[in-house]
Amino acid sequence: MKTRSARRTRRTLRVAGAGAAALLALSACSSSDSDDSSVKSDTSASASPELTGTVTVFAAASLKESFTTLGKEFEEAHPGTKVTFSFGGSDTLAASITGGAPADVFASASPKTMAIVTDAKDASGTPATFARNQLEIATLPGNPDKIASLKDLTKSGLKVVLCDETVPCGAAAQKALDASGLKLTPVSYEQDVKSALTKVELKEADAAVVYKTDVNAAGDKVEGVDFPESADAINDYPITLLKDAPNSAAAKAFIALVQSAEGQKVLTAAGFLKP
Template structure:
């Protein structure tokens, strides 16, 4: 029997005299003895390695705690608020705080140093404002898509049925500013249709454009389908085929200077999960 380490030395001393007396009667071949020694050394080496500390690459995931600050496009308000509640339930003791607004305004705040963990934009172009400034960590991932729709007061009193109807004389229309993703998409649809439209107001985010319709300050507005659904019976929605050529991708990214990096990664994982997609689909978003 081969014994390793300190105990091997003790037992070798105890057997020395017996081995000496029997050496003349039974001398094993040198090759066999050498092989046995090699096996013994290998066994001792393997035994010592198995007791070593695990490598640093096998570290456990960071525990999620504290506050997670999310900057998100205004059109994500309802779905992200719901995901925030689910996140807090899954990670007791955490808190998700949101800043919703026009994607361009949020991007400008982030590149000016506003502290946040996650940025979810309503267009790839707006996301590039943040990532090209070096304020994103890793590559953004698209988690949803959104399509435009015309919002009118309940009952559609002006009988708007097409995008071209928005150019009728005397019709009051609200659009998002062209620097805002919903405004850029609306302009893209209008240009592709050869239409020219001068709205009575340009709004800084899609919720503000929708509110103008809800308050009946305008006859119509071009917003996202998700915003029409979120408004319930406060507005009617009019789909138009040109919107298929102006669909916006929604990317999300962890921010480079995130105060809560573990929380940022966990929230993004929820957004991109099957559960997150169900919530987004329920709000009217398209799959990426």
């Protein structure tokens, strides 16, 4: 009886010892996993370098107000950075980029002008559409000429300004005119949409075909008139990182801001349509 009792005791001790060892192993494993997780977290945090330096953005003139706002937000979110802009006609900006002008980001008012850059292999990756824009007629405050349609712009004696056809806003306006079977001879063709709008603001023209966003930005300096043909001439706005971007890390972060919910909020508030 004593022998059997002794065997039971030894067997019980062995089982208990094995269980304790297993618990210790699990505890050690859990501790190790926790340590690894902590290390990974620390490593991940240190792997995101702080953004610094200047981001140079070439952007269509119609983006001036919204991108200026986003530039300020970017600088506030990333102390030590500065966003500089060159606004103008998309075709002119594209030509500057392919000619070697140093820039980090290009935001165009049409895929056609973006193609100038991509065809020259000066873009890094595939451009992404981040917004769309629709045309509107800008008239003098109070619309004294009673302009109510695109056809009204063909009235004799009316001084109308268009963007040049090489510029996205001009190409879109011509597309709308062609779709309506209308012929319009403007008093001048402007190299970007802001220049066209300025002619009306300065009362050097009675009307101009520009973007809704530009009419919004002008406030009470002009009055906007919608026309249905504009729905057939909506421009997509693509953005891309440039191949030889001097500050690619910060440039990528700026593009991410433009595409983010916050960026889209700023753009839609300016009158842009969602992509």
